[in-house]
Amino acid sequence: MSTETIEQTERRRRGRVAHFRLDVAEWTVLRAALLSRAHGSTGPAGFSPESFGLDPEQPLTPVERERAWSSLQLRGLATHVPAEDDITALSPSCILGMLMLLEADVRVDVSAWSGDVVVNQSVAWSGGRTAALARRRRQVRTAGGDPVLEQEPVVDLSLSAAGGLLAEAMRALPGRVTAGAPEDRSPVRIGWPQSAAIAQALRSGREEVATHLSGLPASALAVLGTVATSLVGGASVSAARRTADGTLGFHGVWLWTEADVVELVDATCHAVTLRRTDLEHVRHGLLTALTGLLHAEEVL
Structure with missing residues (x-):
């Protein structure tokens, strides 16, 4: 074309x-x-x-x-x-x-x-x-x-x-963040019971306490640190299509920090997985999900 x-x-x-x-x-x-x-x-x-x-x-x-x-x-x-x-x-x-x-x-x-x-x-x-x-x-x-x-x-x-x-x-989503695409996109899984204590330690500048509580490496703890201290936005997106066999659906949640975007993946009542991403990957993820519900030409 x-x-x-x-x-x-x-x-x-x-x-x-x-x-x-x-x-x-x-x-x-x-x-x-x-x-x-x-x-x-x-x-x-x-x-x-x-x-x-x-x-x-x-x-x-x-x-x-x-x-x-x-x-x-x-x-x-x-x-x-x-x-x-x-x-x-x-x-x-x-x-x-x-x-x-x-x-x-x-x-x-x-x-x-x-x-x-x-x-x-x-x-x-x-x-x-x-x-x-x-x-x-x-x-x-x-x-x-x-x-x-x-x-x-x-x-x-x-x-x-x-x-x-x-x-x-x-x-409807928050705008771009100031930093470039994150280098480390490794997922970080954390239980809800200890998350509040870790967040409080990070807000207080007590990284050694947060490390002890979480048992996570510094790169993973950095993800929790940005979420705990520098949130500037967030979004929850749900999509659903009615079919003869029931309903097809999608749900995604993201948090915007001053440096990047963090996706909440596989959240349960016991724990949640966090993963660094960026706005372009958020768009790609939504495109993939909506294309699964529609023909691609109707999504764009």
Whole structure:
């Protein structure tokens, strides 16, 4: 494939993606309209009215509701302001994209944090189309010094007719770290009972105590040290596809430090394995997992 063909393909892909930043009221009536024809469904987790601190029974006043529908109409997502929150008021293209959030062939859920920002994302794929929702919260401190999550009153909505499942999932992850690819990727297995004591020793600068507690070599202890002292972000990614025989699934967890990325592998109630990696290997791991659920051309 020539460079020109690749560039033209990428331009077509970008041209087939629509992004919307909805306020909470707009998202609330849009969600209610979708659920009006999907009895028993609750939609993606973390995006219900109560997740935004609203009353689940009466989230909006009549004035707020009418304003929200009028705004959706101006955006081209609705055809009119309905008397009731009903799916018939949504534009056909909006219905086509949004129904995937309720009836997805594959769903990817991402929970990530970077610094003081927490991101929740839900991505749905069906028949080569992708729909994604994302919301952010920021950790602030109250007057008493207690940390709380402050709601960001926005829901990011993306609708794509050109796949893009992996790209959407990667958008929610923390960014690159400053260091290069780690040289030592040897896995480190540690039991949960001693992990707290080792972490405390490392935070206190008592590496000799941590070495005694863990019995690990210095290279392995360095992995635990970065996790114990310099975390700057983290992410949990789950993917699932419904099949005739059941559900295929994937789950991955990563921690971002100031120097690199650490993957949590094979965690049980007794122990966890840590392994140094980098963002490119995280992307490759997600690509491999999603390709196992989809055809490769629909993942990229």
